[in-house]
Amino acid sequence: MTKPSKLVCKECGEEYPVELRTACEICFGPLDVQYDYEAIGKQVTKEKIAGREKTLWRYIELLPIENRNNIVNLHPGFTPLKKADQLAKKLGLRELYVKDDTVNPTYSFKDRPSSVAVSKSVEFGLEAVGCASTGNLAGATAAHAAKAGLPCYIFIPADLEQSKVLSAQIYGPNIIAVEGTYDDANRIANLAANKYKWGLVNINIRPYYTEGSKTLAYEVCEQLGWQTPDRVIIPLGSGALLCAINKGFNELVKLGFVYENKVKICGSQPDGCAPIANAYDGKSDIIPIEKPTSIVKSLAIGDPASGPEALKIINESRGFADSPNDLEVVEGQKLLARTEGIFAEPAGGVVIAALKRKVEAGEIDKNERVVVYITGNGLKTPDVLFGKFPEPTRAKPNFEDVDRAITELKRKGSK
Numbered sequence: 001m002t003k004p005s006k007l008v009c010k011e012c013g014e015e016y017p018v019e020l021r022t023a024c025e026i027c028f029g030p031l032d033v034q035y036d037y038e039a040i041g042k043q044v045t046k047e048k049i050a051g052r053e054k055t056l057w058r059y060i061e062l063l064p065i066e067n068r069n070n071i072v073n074l075h076p077g078f079t080p081l082k083k084a085d086q087l088a089k090k091l092g093l094r095e096l097y098v099k100d101d102t103v104n105p106t107y108s109f110k111d112r113p114s115s116v117a118v119s120k121s122v123e124f125g126l127e128a129v130g131c132a133s134t135g136n137l138a139g140a141t142a143a144h145a146a147k148a149g150l151p152c153y154i155f156i157p158a159d160l161e162q163s164k165v166l167s168a169q170i171y172g173p174n175i176i177a178v179e180g181t182y183d184d185a186n187r188i189a190n191l192a193a194n195k196y197k198w199g200l201v202n203i204n205i206r207p208y209y210t211e212g213s214k215t216l217a218y219e220v221c222e223q224l225g226w227q228t229p230d231r232v233i234i235p236l237g238s239g240a241l242l243c244a245i246n247k248g249f250n251e252l253v254k255l256g257f258v259y260e261n262k263v264k265i266c267g268s269q270p271d272g273c274a275p276i277a278n279a280y281d282g283k284s285d286i287i288p289i290e291k292p293t294s295i296v297k298s299l300a301i302g303d304p305a306s307g308p309e310a311l312k313i314i315n316e317s318r319g320f321a322d323s324p325n326d327l328e329v330v331e332g333q334k335l336l337a338r339t340e341g342i343f344a345e346p347a348g349g350v351v352i353a354a355l356k357r358k359v360e361a362g363e364i365d366k367n368e369r370v371v372v373y374i375t376g377n378g379l380k381t382p383d384v385l386f387g388k389f390p391e392p393t394r395a396k397p398n399f400e401d402v403d404r405a406i407t408e409l410k411r412k413g414s415k
Contacts, residue, residue, distance in 0.1 A: 004064040007031040007207055010309065018064065020124050022193070022204045030306065031207040032247075033064045037254040046226060046257060054078040056112055056215040062251060063116055063215075064208045070123040072148045076104045076111035077215055081223040081371070086339035087352075091359045095369040097229070099220055100342055106167065107377035108345075109216065109241070110140035114201060116212035118144040121199030128198045129205075130154055130173070132189035134182050134237070134298045135164030136376050141201055142171035153198065155189040157182050161297060161381050181292065183303050202240075210244045217248025220371055221258055228252075228263050230368040233355055235347040235375055236267035236276050236321065237299040239310030245373075246313045266319040267310060268354035270294035270329060270346070276307045280314060280321035295326045295384045296346040298376060320363060324353035330388055332356065333378060343378035 007016040011029025024031060040061045052058035056077030065071060080100045088096035101109040114137065121129045130153035131141045138154045145152035152173035156165065157180060168175065178185040186203075193200040201209045221228055228249060234242045242265060249261040269277045272294030279286045289302035304310070314321050324332065332352035336342050344352070351372050358364045378385075395405040 003066045004033050005036050006034050008034050018066075020126075020199075020204060022190075022206065030309070033207055033211055035062060035251075037251070041255045044255070046222075049222070056115065056212060056219075059215055059218050062211075062218070064211050065116070065119050065123060067123060070119050072115060072119045072122060072144050074105040074111060074115065074143060074147055076115050078219055079103050081220060082340065082342070084340050084372075087336065090335070090339055091356060092366050093359065093364075093370060094367050097220075097224075097369075097371045098336070098340060098342060099216060099371055099373045101216070101373070101375050102342065102344060102348075102377035104140075106136075106139045106143050107380060108136035108140060109213065109373070109375040110136040111143075112215055113137075113209045113212035113244075114140035114144045117141075117199065117201035117205045117209035118148055118150070120205055120208040121150070121201070122148055124199065126197055126199040127151070128153060128196070129201060130189070130192075130198055131201045132156075132182065132186040132203065133168075134300060135160055135167075135380065136298055137202065138164065138168035138173070138175070139171070139380075142168045142173040145173065146171045153192065153200075155185040155192070157185050157297075159297075161383055163382060164297075164380055167380055181290075182301055183288075202238075206240075210240050213241050213244035214248030214251070216241075216373060217245045218252065221249070221252055224369075226257055228258050228261060229371040230262075231264040231266060231319070231364065232371045232373065233266045233268060233351050234373045235299055235351050236269040236274075236304070236310065237301045237347075238304045239267070239276055239306035241373075241375070242267050242310045243306050243313060246317070263317060264319040265313050265317040266321070266354070266358075267314060268322045268324065268350045270296035270299055270350055271323045271325040272296075273300045273302060274321075274323035275302065276304055276311055276314075277321040277323035279307070279311055281323075286311065294329075296329060296350055298345060298347050298381075299350065320354075320358060322354035322357060324350060324357060328353040328357070330385065333385070336374070337378075342374060344374045345376035345378050345381045346384055347376055348374040348378070 009024035104111040128151040158177040273292035292300035329349035332349035
């Protein structure tokens with residue numbers, strides 16, 4: 001099996017061996033895992049990949065695990081790419097797809113990076129794993145820790161939705177609720193990573209962790225017959241997901257699996273916490289948001305670690321960064337559910353709202369092939385929708401009264 005060759009600083013280019021390392025010691029920049037693409041290209045073909053298990057591990061040569069025996073596998077990935085004909089018709093688009101990561105083992109895309117990061121923590125022989133999280137990563141890390149038989153420590157902001165806390169608690173982790181924002185929880189988790197021999201997946205395992213997310217690019221291209229879409233729209237929190245997906249497209253070009261990467265890379269953040277989108281609109285540097293106010297807590301990262309890189313990718317690919325408000329987010333959730341039968345968490349509403357806004361503004365050509373990434377299941381955050389629907393129609397337990405109720409619903413134009 002081809003092994004990852006080295007770590008390279010994205011800022012200054014300093015190189016390091018494949019080891020436990022959080023950031024560049026020269027400039028403190030983020031580190032990127034590099035591979036011998038020429039060697040991989042000689043070993044791996046599209047046909048070989050097609051015959052493998054339908055998980056992200058079908059792309060094992062492009063993931064940073066050196067020994068297959070260290071893989072912690074809950075079978076994430078290779079989720080459906082659904083042709084969204086109803087939604088496309090509603091918006092006036094020719095070709096629209098939904099990459100549906102709501103069906104992963106813990107119901108979000110975070111199973112991808114968690115699977116890779118916990119596997120790498122096992123490979124490094126670490127005593128425990130954990131993360132700082134706004135919810136989805138907590139559940140994904142805790143589940144993979146349980147599968148690996150490792151202790152798990154989760155740092156969350158104390159006001160996190162109880163449904164997301166519960167979706168992590170079921171796996172038995174140690175949860176530390178920090179009285180502050182996600183950025184406060186992340187800062188404390190960094191200190192813990194420095195003190196203990198733990199693999200905190202989005203901190204000291206981060207270079208390897210983000211590799212799991214790039215499989216979202218591989219899968220989309222494979223599911224499109226090894227073709228790239230014209231445009232993708234990705235939810236933005238830290239910006240790491242967008243950067244990873246772009247890396248995935250570029251790696252497929254290096255392997256000769258696709259001809260070139262001309263994908264317009266677009267991102268969307270909620271208006272109440274949109275430092276990357278604000279910088280895009282204002283053509284300025286990213287200014288951190290001290291107190292996020294959006295209902296979209298999974299994206300409420302005021303100081304995005306990968307923000308500058310994400311903004312650079314958006315600009316260079318001729319994409320966009322958008323920031324719909326909370327009302328538009330909820331309407332986006334409803335629109336996706338009522339046209340395609342997919343119940344997305346608010347981060348999905350952010351993406352659909354941005355899609356709708358940009359189509360209506362004429363910034364997305366109606367003949368483009370567009371893919372939207374839906375990264376988490378709506379059942380994780382039902383509280384944001386409470387009170388947003390009319391009460392069920394009541395009827396007495398006889399058909400005459402039920403028939404009356406049905407007639408009234410038809411009169412109102414209800415489905």
